[in-house]
Amino acid sequence: MQVLDATQGRDILEELVEVIVDNRQYLSDVDGAIGDGDHGINMAKGFRLCGESVAGQSLSLSKALGTLATTLMGSIGGSMGPLYGSLFMGMAKSVKDKNVLDAKDFGDMLADGREALEQISDAKVGDKCLLDTLIPAIKRYRDAVEAGDDFPHALQALRNGAQQGRDSTLDLEAKIGRAARLGERSCGHLDAGAVSCCLLLTRLADSTERRLEKAAA
């Protein structure tokens, strides 16, 4: 059975930092259509700070995710700081005592992150927010594991679920956040939080899959 080495997490974290920093302008442009236009600026600021603070360190996956969580909560503010902060904190706590993660543990980690996020926010699927990406992606992943798919196939289900979830926000009318002001006019635009969440989950799946391949080789 394929397992992910959870004693080393800095490289996965650095990939998450990279994907957000690389997409700073794109995320702000998506946000600018219906929101404040600052999503990319704020996210990149928090993720970059985190990347700088862990440079050169040896960190477990739990420590790496925990550092990301506290950096985001301490530096971004607004809604995204606590939402992403609690997501990553929940994931960090979930794998705290684990040296390796199998496909099921990985799904539990995602679900624990989701649960932590839901404890501080009443947002739900259909509100045109990052949960529109997160919830179906996790569900697709866990369904795949339950159906007997191996780790890489389950990761593909995670990516597919995330992308479909992200795209589902295109036709939604915003219920929360600044875009709610636009009502029907928010339709036809992606939600920036759903887009950043998709970028993060996709990169997390890519990075995990590469690690599995390396371990198998």
Add this chain to the structure above:
Amino acid sequence: MQRIINDPDNVVDDAIKGYLRASPSLFVATDHPRVLKYPDSPSDKVGIVTGGGSGHEPAFLGYIGEGMCDAVAIGEIFSSPTADAFLEAFRAAPHEQGVACLYGNYAGDNMNVKMAKQMAEMEDIEVKTVIARDDVASAPAAERDKRRGVAGEVMMWKIGGAAAARGDSLDEVIRLAQKAVDACSSIGVGLSSCTIPANGKPNFSIEPGHMELGIGHHGEPGIEVAPLTSAEAIATAMCDPVLADQDFAGSEVAVLISGLGATPVMELNILYAHIAERLEGADIRVHRTDIGNYFTSLEMMGATLTLMKLDDELKPLLDAPARSLAITQR
């Protein structure tokens, strides 16, 4: 953009420098760059903390001082302060008797305060909250928990601050601050949009010749967009939903008219003359009126009306002495 700024990404920090220099008797820096405290708060009283996004000046920092709040967490423009900032504000305020965190109902603030409160528990600082929900345009009375906090927050800070200053317990301060904001009904009218310097373009748009009744403090959608009319008609449009929200008839009230940033104070008084007439006609006695820029939205044009129903318990607290940037009275 016609603005007096340096780097648009640093406007909040640059403004804090100015406030610290201008009013050293009201503001002192703390261990967190986005937290200021009043230097002379007695340590044996209940601490009052507030906080929120910037761009609403003199809110939120203008309400720390004597008989008011003790510490403030300051966010980016229109964006909640971090949980760390709220936590540092809890530490910076007197906290041996507990801390009352009095703020407005916005998703980001709710989450960050909730997390800061949990972190404070780990340090044995007891924090209780009152969340202002006075904007009648943001949800019907039956869904009051969805309403946003607007200028009624000023009344909440004044009442809570005065209760803490006279030595009330945490539970009593919380009860009175809650009572204060429950007694408030507010509504805004916007005549123009506003621009966050880091974005460089207007946050939304109101067509010239139009106004938006019920607009929120960040441009959240209102009840209706209508052609801009006379001050008299605007007063009527604002009074109707406010007077329908609570039974004010026969009672005494405090009235707060705040500009949204770019409307001349003269026009606020023009508006008030009509509001006062309307209140008189509805058998509502005005105990006091405050008119000025108390809770703004950058350079938005427009105004908010807040009506607070008074009783023998709230009145002395409202009239108690205070010294802060926004409210000073003997």
